[in-house]
Amino acid sequence: MTALPVHSNRVLLAKLCVVVVVMFGFGFAMIPFYNKICDVTGLRDIDLADKVNNTQIDTSRSIRIELDANLNKLPWRFRPLTPIVSVHPGELAQVVYEVENTTDRPMTGQAVPSYGPRRAGEYFKKLECFCFTKQSFTPHEKRQMTVVFVVDPKLPGDVATITLSYTFFEVEGNKT
Amino acid sequence: MSSIPHDHVAGHAHDDHAHHPSGIMRWITTTNHKDIGTLYLWFSMIMFLAGGVLALTIRTELFQPGLQIVDPEFFNSLTTLHGLIMIFGAIMPAAVGFANWQVPLMIGAPDMAFARMNNWSFWLLPFAATLLISSFLVPGGAAAGGWTMYAPLSVQAGMGMDFTIFAVHILGASSIMGAINIITTILNLRAPGMTLMKMPLFVWTWLITAYLLIAVMPVLAGAVTLLLTDRHFGTSFFNAAGGGDPVMFQHIFWFFGHPEVYIMILPSFGIVSTILPAFSRKPLFGYASMVYATGSIAILSFILWAHHMFTVGMPAAGQVFFMCATMLIAVPTGVKVFNWVATMWKGSLTFETPMLFAIGFIFLFTMGGFTGLVLAITPVDIQLQDTYYVVVHFHYVLVAGSLFAFFGALLALDDLLQRDVLPDAFSRPRRHAAPHSRLRDAVCRLEHGRIDRRVRLWALADPLPLHGSESDSIRAAGACQAMGGVGHAGVDTALAGAVPHLRDAARGGLIERENCAHE
Numbered sequence: 107m108t109a110l111p112v113h114s115n116r117v118l119l120a121k122l123c124v125v126v127v128v129m130f131g132f133g134f135a136m137i138p139f140y141n142k143i144c145d146v147t148g149l150r151d152i153d154l155a156d157k158v159n160n161t162q163i164d165t166s167r168s169i170r171i172e173l174d175a176n177l178n179k180l181p182w183r184f185r186p187l188t189p190i191v192s193v194h195p196g197e198l199a200q201v202v203y204e205v206e207n208t209t210d211r212p213m214t215g216q217a218v219p220s221y222g223p224r225r226a227g228e229y230f231k232k233l234e235c236f237c238f239t240k241q242s243f244t245p246h247e248k249r250q251m252t253v254v255f256v257v258d259p260k261l262p263g264d265v266a267t268i269t270l271s272y273t274f275f276e277v278e279g280n281k282t
Numbered sequence: 283m284s285s286i287p288h289d290h291v292a293g294h295a296h297d298d299h300a301h302h303p304s305g306i307m308r309w310i311t312t313t314n315h316k317d318i319g320t321l322y323l324w325f326s327m328i329m330f331l332a333g334g335v336l337a338l339t340i341r342t343e344l345f346q347p348g349l350q351i352v353d354p355e356f357f358n359s360l361t362t363l364h365g366l367i368m369i370f371g372a373i374m375p376a377a378v379g380f381a382n383w384q385v386p387l388m389i390g391a392p393d394m395a396f397a398r399m400n401n402w403s404f405w406l407l408p409f410a411a412t413l414l415i416s417s418f419l420v421p422g423g424a425a426a427g428g429w430t431m432y433a434p435l436s437v438q439a440g441m442g443m444d445f446t447i448f449a450v451h452i453l454g455a456s457s458i459m460g461a462i463n464i465i466t467t468i469l470n471l472r473a474p475g476m477t478l479m480k481m482p483l484f485v486w487t488w489l490i491t492a493y494l495l496i497a498v499m500p501v502l503a504g505a506v507t508l509l510l511t512d513r514h515f516g517t518s519f520f521n522a523a524g525g526g527d528p529v530m531f532q533h534i535f536w537f538f539g540h541p542e543v544y545i546m547i548l549p550s551f552g553i554v555s556t557i558l559p560a561f562s563r564k565p566l567f568g569y570a571s572m573v574y575a576t577g578s579i580a581i582l583s584f585i586l587w588a589h590h591m592f593t594v595g596m597p598a599a600g601q602v603f604f605m606c607a608t609m610l611i612a613v614p615t616g617v618k619v620f621n622w623v624a625t626m627w628k629g630s631l632t633f634e635t636p637m638l639f640a641i642g643f644i645f646l647f648t649m650g651g652f653t654g655l656v657l658a659i660t661p662v663d664i665q666l667q668d669t670y671y672v673v674v675h676f677h678y679v680l681v682a683g684s685l686f687a688f689f690g691a692l693l694a695l696d697d698l699l700q701r702d703v704l705p706d707a708f709s710r711p712r713r714h715a716a717p718h719s720r721l722r723d724a725v726c727r728l729e730h731g732r733i734d735r736r737v738r739l740w741a742l743a744d745p746l747p748l749h750g751s752e753s754d755s756i757r758a759a760g761a762c763q764a765m766g767g768v769g770h771a772g773v774d775t776a777l778a779g780a781v782p783h784l785r786d787a788a789r790g791g792l793i794e795r796e797n798c799a800h801e
Contacts, residue, residue, distance in 0.1 A: 114470050115395045122462045126500050133504020136534050137519060140527075147597060178523070218522060224595070275523030 155238065156231035163196040164259045167266075171257075173201055174271035180215060181208050182243075184274055187250070195259040203236065203272070204250050207243035214242045214277045222269035229258035230268060240277050310405070313397035315382045321404050322379030323692070329371030329411060336364040358426035359418065359442070365429025366446065369546065370453045371411050373680065376688050377549035378403075378460045381488045383695070385464060388482045390473025395466035403459035410452035417445035430539065433520030433531040437512045444513070447506045454499045461495035464488055479573065483566060486573050487552030490580045494541045494548075497584075502538040505531065529594050536587035544583045547647075547679060548576060550687030551618060554640045557690050558622055561637035562629030568621040575614035575621075582611050592660050593667045601660045608658035612651065619648055639690030643683060650678030 171193055173186035183206040193199045207213050217237040221227035232238075236251035243249065257268070303311050312318060340360050343351050352360065382400065386393055394400045417424040422440025425431065431450075436443055468489045472481070481489075509531070511517040518524025520531045551572075559566045566572065586607040588600060596604075622644050631637070653675040657663050666672060 115466050118466045118469060119396065119462060122465060122496055125496050126458055126462075129497050130500035130504050133501040133534055133537075134508070136501075136537065137508075137530060140530050140533055144527075216523065277523055 155233055155235070158231050158233065158256045158258075162259060163194050165194050167263075168192045168194055169257050169261065169265070170267045171199070171201070172267060172269040173203075174269055175203060176271065176273040178273050178275045180213075180274055180276050182206060182213075182215070182274065183208060183248075184272075193257055195257045195261055198233075198254065198256055200252055200254050202250050202252050204248065205241070205243070205274070206248040207246060210245045212242065212244050214240050215274045216240045216277055217272040217274045220271050220273070222271065223265065226261065226265050226268045229261040229265075230270065231256045231258055237272060311401070313393070313401050315386050315394045315397070315400065318394075318400050318404050319379045319382030319384075322375045322382060322407075325404070325407055325411070326372050326376035326379060329367050329375070332411075332415065333364050333367035333372055336360045336367065340364065355426055356423060358428075359424040362425050362428055362446075363414065363418070366414060366425075366450075367411070368680070369429065369542070370450070370457075371407075371414070373546045373684050373688075374453075374457060375407060377488075377491070377546070377684075378457075378464075380484075380549065380553065380688070380691055381460075381464050385467060385485055385488060386471070388485050389468060389471065389476060391467055391471035394463050395471055396463050399459050400463050403456045403463065406452050406456040406459075410449045410456065413445050413452070414449040417442035417449075420445065430532075430535055431506065431509065432535070433509065433512070433528040434522070436509055436531075437520055444510070447510050450506050451503055454503045457495050458499050461492035461499075464492040465496070468492075479570065482552075483555040483569065483572055484549070484552030487548045487555075487576055490576050491545050491548045494545050494580055494583065498538040498541040498545075501534065502542075505534040505538065508534070529591070532591045532594060533588070536590045537584075539590065540587040541580070541583040543676070543679070544579055546684050548579070550643070550684045551576065553687040553691045554622060554643050555625075557636050557640040557687075557694055558625045560694075561634065561640070562626045562631050564625055564629040566621070567624035567627075568617070571617055572621055575617040578614040579611060582607065582614070586611065589658060589663070592663045605658055605660045609655060612655055615651055619644060619651075636690040636694035639686045639693070643686040643690070646678055646682030646686065650675060650683055653678060 169192070171191045173189055173191070175184045175186055177184050183204070185204055187202045187204055191199065191201055216239075219232070219235070219237050221230055232253060232255045234252065234254040236253065241249075241251070253270075255270075302308060309317065309321060312321075339352065340357065343349075343357055343360075382394065385391070414424075420441045422442055424442040425436070425439060425446040426442070427435035427439055431443075431446065468481070468485055478486075508517070508519045512519050512521055512526070518526040520526045520528045522528060555566055555572060586604055588596060588604045589608045592601060592604070622640075626641075633641075653671070657666060657672060657675055
């Protein structure tokens with residue numbers, strides 16, 4: 107504190123401003139950082155086909171699969187052809203959804219799956235799903251899309267019903 | 283203590299404003315830390331009332347089940363703006379106001395380090411607040427997604443959200459400038475001989491708070507900037523359909539948000555640590571441990587943000603980590619509560635209003651801490667997320683915590699306020715009108731803590747017949763001990779040596795309350 111305060115004040119001001127700028131950048135840097143963590147831990151791998159190791163069918167129990175379809179602000183029609191199916195754990199099953207673009211313009215959307223109960227998600231193995239990729243539709247196109255899945259036999263015994271719910275979002279970048 | 287630099291020119295800085303502006307221009311152009319502290323406190327009071335009106339409307343609506351008075355959408359705006367106004371408009375500016383008033387006095391600085399920046403950082407606030415409140419008037423109404431502004435709701439919301447984003451930018455800039463000012467003042471402008479570990483605890487808590495502010499306010503600015511670009515410039519940071527992730531907003535927000543809760547409570551810790559010793563007539567128990575506890579809380583606050591988002595989905599290892607880190611916070615906080623109780627232990631307690639607020643703070647803040655500990659337990663939190671339990675928890679710590687401490691400080695500093703804080707129109711007849719009132723006694727006692735009032739007056743830069751090394755010694759001693767700073771033998775000796783008639787005070791530690799009446 108022997109130096110003139112004005113000079114040391116300015117030096118400290120500059121240092122603290124650097125901290126502020128760095129922390130502002132840190133806010134943005136959290137995005138790639140966070141994405142990296144999700145990649146490493148596989149938290150967000152909803153668009154990859156699952157691997158099935160054990161295909162032994164457990165016929166001793168049946169799981170009721172309820173299919174649900176939602177649209178996020180999209181003027182489409184989206185529904186499962188069969189709203190409820192029953193499968194045995196380990197059994198390969200296929201369900202069909204129908205989507206129709208009711209607008210006069212080509213549109214692209216992507217479906218995001220979710221599960222109820224949530225913990226059932228890790229036992230619900232999708233081998234093929236329209237949700238893995240973006241789906242493009244010409245005006246008024248109607249299309250049937252399949253989901254092929256296996257319910258892992260390790261599914262906890264107290265889960266008798268799984269709700270598979272898809273929500274279609276428009277991929278805004280492809281808006282024309 | 284013998285080689286004190288002769289910089290008492292700086293000490294007279296206040297007296298040099300011979301032609302200062304009057305009327306409203308005095309307040310608009312002021313660079314005086316006390317004036318600016320006053321502005322902050324008045325602003326905070328006005329915002330407190332504004333946020334309080336919103337809260338009253340909320341409670342009126344909730345008086346009966348069903349819809350009575352306001353629309354559901356407007357109700358959501360009320361809760362959102364209540365939170366934003368109370369946090370950024372009431373609690374934070376009040377803390378900065380107390381810092382402006384007290385930090386230079388407590389460390390013996392002539393003023394804040396950047397006096398003009400101080401003015402600017404205050405005068406940004408009324409504009410930001412106007413912007414925030416006027417968002418009620420735009421089409422679509424004010425932001426209604428909660429004060430946390432979670433995506434995707436905030437990405438889809440109407441124009442009110444843009445007002446809120448811009449207001450948060452301005453409020454953040456103001457806070458950052460205030461924090462830089464306070465850090466520079468504390469690190470560069472302490473009186474000679476006042477080492478960091480001799481600073482009053484309020485100064486310590488504010489130093490740490492200011493560091494938290496410059497570390498996390500820019501992150502909030504970044505988060506709302508990302509929201510803004512998502513809303514208007516076609517980016518998809520938080521838009522699932524465009525490859526973004528709404529949960530990421532919560533991570534970035536709470537990286538700011540959790541240190542923010544300590545930004546709001548640490549200055550109150552400092553205030554309570556100032557009031558308690560004065561009314562217990564004992565030095566603060568465990569000064570060093572208080573400093574280290576404050577520092578530990580600040581560091582821990584950076585690694586537990588995700589306890590706000592246990593329900594969004596997180597690997598079990600993450601849940602356990604954030605649960606344990608959160609519980610760890612209870613350790614330094616417990617040290618503080620213990621020290622406060624130990625400060626009162628076997629003290630000569632009196633229960634004037636500031637002391638009542640301080641004791642109320644200890645009890646109710648601890649309740650807030652315990653409810654927080656319950657919420658830290660992941661499985662319990664998943665049940666309690668978004669319930670009134672959480673609302674009660676943070677109102678315990680923000681109202682019964684921060685606000686109680688501010689009320690206590692305001693009352694304890696009433697004497698100062700009457701000196702030159704209140705505009706003339708508001709001044710009440712002072713001291714002679716009610717010389718024996720309990721409050722007056724309380725103020726006297728607080729100011730006396732350990733030293734004579736004249737030392738205190740010197741610190742306030744009132745004209746005093748003290749010169750040269752005599753005033754320097756007192757300045758060092760007085761600034762250190764004013765408002766319950768730690769007593770140190772060296773300083774006491776310097777004080778006693780400089781002014782013989784204060785020797786008793788320095789030796790005895792306390793001055794009889796009767797001295798007060800002699801002035």
